[in-house]
Amino acid sequence: MHKSDIPRKTIYRLSLYNRVLQRLRDSGQGTVSSQALATAAGVKPTQLRKDLTYFGQWGTRGLGYNVDGLSKAITGVLGMAKLQPVILVGAGQLGTALLRYGGFAKEGFEVVAAFDADVDRKRPRDIKVPILPDTQMTAFIRERSVKLAILTVPGNVAQQVANELIAGGVQAILNFAPAVLHVPEGIVVNSVDLAIELENLSYFVK
């Protein structure tokens, strides 16, 4: 099974399953049915089973799935087996909040450095991640072979910074800037646009 055969939405749900599995493991549960796992992840059992068959057979008929085994399998598929170094670009309001946010490390990512045009701007003192001038960015990416970047710069410079990231060797960008990034084939961008998410919701309220 080649990577590109697995639907993007399935990949996304694999992360959800893995979260639930980790919680189950912590609570000492050894096996779980597709029914239970799917409900906890907010999907239908058939969906879960179909998702899993994309990369193998992991269950035992009549019994369910081994919590630990399935979790390890998913971790492998997602490429999360090793710690991924990540950089953050744009240490403004949102950027600094993310630097202090613990959620990334818990899931196996380490933000190894942040970059900003203004290194000396006033920021909370408890940030452990070094904040470097953006002139050093490309060199840093090359040296450390950084492949993942979080982009929290203003919208009007987002494309330009993205270009620099890609030129340095970054392969995937988590973009929080309110801008549509145009990138070469092979580069992956996930955009999270907070204002648009809210707008989207406001359509559904009466």
Place this chain on the structure above:
Amino acid sequence: MHKSDIPRKTIYRLSLYNRVLQRLRDSGQGTVSSQALATAAGVKPTQLRKDLTYFGQWGTRGLGYNVDGLSKAITGVLGMAKLQPVILVGAGQLGTALLRYGGFAKEGFEVVAAFDADVDRKRPRDIKVPILPDTQMTAFIRERSVKLAILTVPGNVAQQVANELIAGGVQAILNFAPAVLHVPEGIVVNSVDLAIELENLSYFVK
């Protein structure tokens, strides 16, 4: 055309189109072709045209779309014509960053209050939004008829807080907590899970 006939993805893209249109208007452009607008929004021209036909005919054949007119039409469809009051629950790391983030107000939302279990926690002094104890939350929602909420509480209490929000009358939740929310029919949840977005990207890096 009933609301539910418009695909969710189309609704999402309408916000993107509107952003581009506002930029075009600011730069004094009067009309735009589906080709140009679609490229700027990162979609195919046919996609854009199909999206628009879900709620009317807005273009002039041989010419394109009136920038101002189309923008107003989209704003109307999205229900953004009036300012929507929003509350934020969970004034921790991420929550306070969002309170100081200017992106919401610019798009027509006003965060009217924030709620937290610990009102006296140390926070930046430049936050304008009042931070209230969560015991006052339900009453506030009822009084002000708040329909939109941003949820930035820890994952283990997210479901419980969501239940309270819904009981008070909130109809849509923008959820940043790493948890799958189970809600009654008619309530809409958009979840933004930062760690999962990163995991998702890591699958695509070689």
Place this chain on the structure above:
DNA sequence: CTGTGTGAAGGCTTTCACAGCC
């Protein structure tokens, strides 16, 4: 008998091809 694995059906979204209007 319980619960997974999976081909086939169904539903939703995107893309195409071209008709229709300025």
Place this chain on the structure above:
DNA sequence: GGCTGTGAAAGCCTTCACACAG
């Protein structure tokens, strides 16, 4: 001639129905 509007086709993803293993 240029560009929008749209039915039809294609593609993708989800759900179903049931075979099959423990």
